[in-house]
Amino acid sequence: MKVGLFVPCYVDMLHPEVGVATLELLxxxxxxxxxxxxxxxCGQPMVNTGCEKEAAATExxxxxxxxxxxxxxxxxGSCTNQVRNNMTAVEQTDAVKHVRxxxxxxxxxxxxxxxxEEFPWAEFPHKVALHNNCNTLRNLRIASxxxxxxxxxxxxxxxxSKVRGLEIxxxxxxxECCGFGGTFSVxxxxxxxxxxxxxxxxxxxxxxxxxxxxxxxxxxxxxxxxRRAGTDVKYIHIAQILNGARA
Amino acid sequence: MTEKASxxxxxxPRGAVIRGNHPVDQSEAAGxxxxxxxxxxxxxxxxxxxxxxxxxxxxxxxxWEDLRQLASDIKQHTLTHLDQYLEQFETNxxxxxxxxxxxxxxxxxxxxxxxxxxxxxxxxxxxxKSMLTEECDFRHSMAENGISVIETDLxxxxxxxxxxxxxxxxxxxxHKLRSDVAQVFSKTLGTDPDNDDVHYLTEQQRETTxxxxxxxDAGMTGCNFAVAETGTVVVCTNEGxxxxxxxxxxxxxxxxxxxxxxxxLDDLPVFVxxxxxxxxxxxxxxxxxxxxxPRKGGEMHIVLVDNGRTTRLGMEKFWTSLKCIRCGxxxxxxxxxxxxxxxSYGATxxxxxxxxxxxxxxxxxYRNLPFASTMNGSCTNVCPVKINIHEQIADWRKELASVGxxxxxxxxxxxAAGEILASPKLYRxxxxxxxxxxxxxxxxxxxxxLNTWGRGREMPHAPRETFHQWYARNRAGKKKDVxx
Numbered sequence: 001m002k003v004g005l006f007v008p009c010y011v012d013m014l015h016p017e018v019g020v021a022t023l024e025l026l027x028x029x030x031x032x033x034x035x036x037x038x039x040x041x042c043g044q045p046m047v048n049t050g051c052e053k054e055a056a057a058t059e060x061x062x063x064x065x066x067x068x069x070x071x072x073x074x075x076x077g078s079c080t081n082q083v084r085n086n087m088t089a090v091e092q093t094d095a096v097k098h099v100r101x102x103x104x105x106x107x108x109x110x111x112x113x114x115x116x117e118e119f120p121w122a123e124f125p126h127k128v129a130l131h132n133n134c135n136t137l138r139n140l141r142i143a144s145x146x147x148x149x150x151x152x153x154x155x156x157x158x159x160x161s162k163v164r165g166l167e168i169x170x171x172x173x174x175x176e177c178c179g180f181g182g183t184f185s186v187x188x189x190x191x192x193x194x195x196x197x198x199x200x201x202x203x204x205x206x207x208x209x210x211x212x213x214x215x216x217x218x219x220x221x222x223x224x225x226x227r228r229a230g231t232d233v234k235y236i237h238i239a240q241i242l243n244g245a246r247a
Numbered sequence: 248m249t250e251k252a253s254x255x256x257x258x259x260p261r262g263a264v265i266r267g268n269h270p271v272d273q274s275e276a277a278g279x280x281x282x283x284x285x286x287x288x289x290x291x292x293x294x295x296x297x298x299x300x301x302x303x304x305x306x307x308x309x310x311w312e313d314l315r316q317l318a319s320d321i322k323q324h325t326l327t328h329l330d331q332y333l334e335q336f337e338t339n340x341x342x343x344x345x346x347x348x349x350x351x352x353x354x355x356x357x358x359x360x361x362x363x364x365x366x367x368x369x370x371x372x373x374x375x376k377s378m379l380t381e382e383c384d385f386r387h388s389m390a391e392n393g394i395s396v397i398e399t400d401l402x403x404x405x406x407x408x409x410x411x412x413x414x415x416x417x418x419x420x421x422h423k424l425r426s427d428v429a430q431v432f433s434k435t436l437g438t439d440p441d442n443d444d445v446h447y448l449t450e451q452q453r454e455t456t457x458x459x460x461x462x463x464d465a466g467m468t469g470c471n472f473a474v475a476e477t478g479t480v481v482v483c484t485n486e487g488x489x490x491x492x493x494x495x496x497x498x499x500x501x502x503x504x505x506x507x508x509x510x511x512l513d514d515l516p517v518f519v520x521x522x523x524x525x526x527x528x529x530x531x532x533x534x535x536x537x538x539x540x541p542r543k544g545g546e547m548h549i550v551l552v553d554n555g556r557t558t559r560l561g562m563e564k565f566w567t568s569l570k571c572i573r574c575g576x577x578x579x580x581x582x583x584x585x586x587x588x589x590x591s592y593g594a595t596x597x598x599x600x601x602x603x604x605x606x607x608x609x610x611x612x613y614r615n616l617p618f619a620s621t622m623n624g625s626c627t628n629v630c631p632v633k634i635n636i637h638e639q640i641a642d643w644r645k646e647l648a649s650v651g652x653x654x655x656x657x658x659x660x661x662x663a664a665g666e667i668l669a670s671p672k673l674y675r676x677x678x679x680x681x682x683x684x685x686x687x688x689x690x691x692x693x694x695x696x697l698n699t700w701g702r703g704r705e706m707p708h709a710p711r712e713t714f715h716q717w718y719a720r721n722r723a724g725k726k727k728d729v730x731x
Contacts, residue, residue, distance in 0.1 A: 016714035016716075037718070050641075058668040181621030184621050185700065188619060189702055191281070223705075228705050
C-alpha cells in the first residue's frame with residue numbers, strides 16, 4: 001500500500017511536529033509513506049471564499065502530486081473535506097476522481113482503512129478534552145453529532161480509548177464551533193476570536209489538561225485564544241498522542 | 248431605584264447601520280453587540296437554552312429523523328407542483344367564502360390590503376406576527392396612508408414601540424434585557440423607567456394594548472400553513488394573539504407567502520410536531536388555530552404574496568430554501584448569530600436562513616452576509632425540513648464572487664493566493680526563512696490590510712524548521728517531485 005502524505009500548509013510552517021508524528025505513526029504500521037515535496041495546499045482558502053476559479057490551478061497541482069498513490073492521508077479533516085467533497089474547480093478527470101475518493105483524514109484512515117486495534121507504544125496519563133473540527137464532524141461524519149437523533153459513535157474516541165492512562169473529559173458544548181472557519185478567522189476576526197475565547201473557557205472549566213483534535217487548524221486558533229485569555233490548558237494533535245507522545 | 252430593578256444600566260447595542268443600497272457591514276454591528284457583554288452573554292445563553300430544550304424534545308420522538316425527511320419530502324413535492332396546489336387552495340378557500348387576492352410583490356400586497364381597509368372604512372388594524380409583512384415593510388406603508396397598526400405579539404409590540412425590526416423570526420425581542428424594555432415602555436407607555444420587573448412590564452403593556460385591540464376595525468394574521476384540500480389557513484402562536492387579531496374585529500385579512508401551502512390536512516401534523524419543538528423546545532405551540540372561513544357577519548380575505556418567491560424557485564442551487572417553516576432553530580444553534588444579535592444582519596431575515604434568503608432580494612446590499620458564517624453545518628442538521636443551509640452559504644459565496652459582488656481586496660488576495668499556491672517554487676520562496684523568528688502567518692495571509700489574527704489571539708511559537716525541511720533532512724532518500 002503506497003500512501004502519499006499531505007501536510008497542510010499551516011502544519012508545515014507552524015506545527016511541523018504534527019507532520020512528523022503523522023508520518024512516524026503511519027510508518028509504524030509498515031506502510032510505504034511518501035511526502036511529495038512539491039505539495040502546497042488543497043485549495044480550501046480560495047474555495048471557502050467563493051473564489052473557485054482561483055483555486056483550479058492549486059487543485060490541479062494537488063492531483064499531480066498525489067495521483068500515483070493508493071491513499072492520500074492528512075492530519076486535517078477540513079482539508080480532507082475540501083478534497084473529497086469540494087474539489088470541483090478542476091476538471092473531473094479519472095486522476096482527479098481517484099485522488100478525491102482515496103483521500104482520508106488520519107483518524108478515519110486508522111479507524112476505517114487500517115482498522116487499528118491497538119497502540120502499544122501510546123500512553124498519555126492526562127485529562128483530555130476532544131475537539132471535533134466541524135467539517136470532520138458534520139461533513140466527514142467522524143462522530144455522532146448532538147443536533148441529530150442518532151446512536152453515539154466517535155472514531156477519535158475509539159482510538160483514544162486504546163491509549164493507556166488517557167481520560168476523556170466532557171465539554172459543556174462539545175459540538176460548538178470554535179470560530180476558526182478558515183478565512184473567517186481573518187475576515188471576521190472579532191466573532192472568530194470571541195468564539196475561540198468562549199471555547200477556551202469551556203475547555204478550562206471542563207478540568208481538561210489537554211485538548212486534542214484531528215484538525216490542527218482549530219487547535220492553532222484555540223491555542224492562540226487560550227494563551228491570550230490566560231488559561232493553562234495545553235493543545236496537542238491526536239497524531240502526537242497516538243504516536244506515543246507523553247506530554 | 249425600586250426593589251424591582253435589575254440594576255443593569257448597560258445600554259442596548261443597536262443593529263447594523265443601513266445606508267441605502269450600500270452593503271450591510273454585519274461584522275461592524277456584531278462588534279458593537281459583543282462590546283456590550285451583559286447583552287451578548289444573555290443572548291447567547293437564552294438561545295443556547297432553546298437549542299438544548301430542542302435537543303431534549305427531539306430525544307422524546309424516536310422517529311425524529313424520519314419526520315424531518317418526511318417534512319422535507321412534502322415540501323419538495325409541494326414546491327414542484329406549486330401552481331397546482333395554489334389553484335386548488337384558491338378554489339377551496341373561495342368555496343369557504345374567503346376572498347382570495349394575488350400580489351406579485353410587497354407593494355402590491357400593501358395596496359391590496361389598503362383597498363380592503365378603505366372599502367370597510369377601517370382605520371385601526373391589529374395584527375399578529377408575520378415575517379412576510381416585514382418583507383413588505385407593511386407598517387410604514389400603512390402609516391403613510393393613515394392606518395394605525397398595532398402588533399399583538401408581545402415581543403413584536405416591544406419592537407414596534409422601539410422602532411426596531413424583529414431580531415429573530417420567533418422571539419423578536421430576544422436581544423433585549425428587561426432593563427431595555429423598561430426604557431422603551433417608559434418612553435412610549437409612560438411606565439416607571441426604574442421598574443424593570445417583568446410582571447409589571449407585561450401588565451402595563453396589556454393594560455395599554457387591550458383597549459386598542461377591542462377598538463380595532465380590522466385584524467391581520469400571517470399564515471404558518473395553508474391546506475390546499477380544505478382551503479383553510481393554520482396559524483401557530485403561543486400568546487393566542489392571532490385569535491385575538493382574527494376574531495375581535497369583523498374583518499380578517501391573512502398575509503400569506505405562496506410557499507406556505509401544503510397539500511392535505513394529513514400533512515399538517517408532520518410540521519406541527521416539529522415546529523415548536525425546533526423553535527422553542529416545547530412540544531407544541533399553545534394555540535394552533537384553523538381559520539376556515541369568515542365568521543357570521545364578518546369578512547375574510549387572503550392575500551397570496553410572491554415577492555421574489557417564484558424567482559427563487561427557479562434558482563437551481565437555492566430553491567429548497569423555500570421549504571423553510573420559519574422555526575428559527577438555525578438561529579438558535581448558530582454560534583455567530585448568538586454572539587452578534589439578529590439586528591446585526593440589517594435584513595428581514597437574520598442568522599443562517601437569512602444568509603441564504605437575503606441575497607435573493609438584493610445581491611449587492613446583502614453581499615457580506617454569506618461570509619458571516621464558519622460554515623460549521625449545525626444549522627443544516629437542526630433544520631426540521633432539511634435545508635442544506637451551510638452548503639447554500641458556500642454556494643452563495645461562489646455566486647457572489649462570480650458576479651463581482653465580493654470586495655476587490657478580498658478577490659485580489661484570493662487571486663494572488665491561488666497563483667502562489669499553484670506554484671511550489673513561489674510558495675516555498677514566500678515562506679519565512681527557517682531558523683529565523685517565525686512570528687507570523689505566511690506572507691500571502693499576512694501582508695495585507697485584512698490580516699487581523701493578532702487582535703484577539705496570540706501568534707504561535709516559531710518552530711526551528713518547517714516539516715518540509717525536516718523531511719529533506721530525515722527522509723532524503725525518498726524525494727519525490729513533480730515538474731511544474
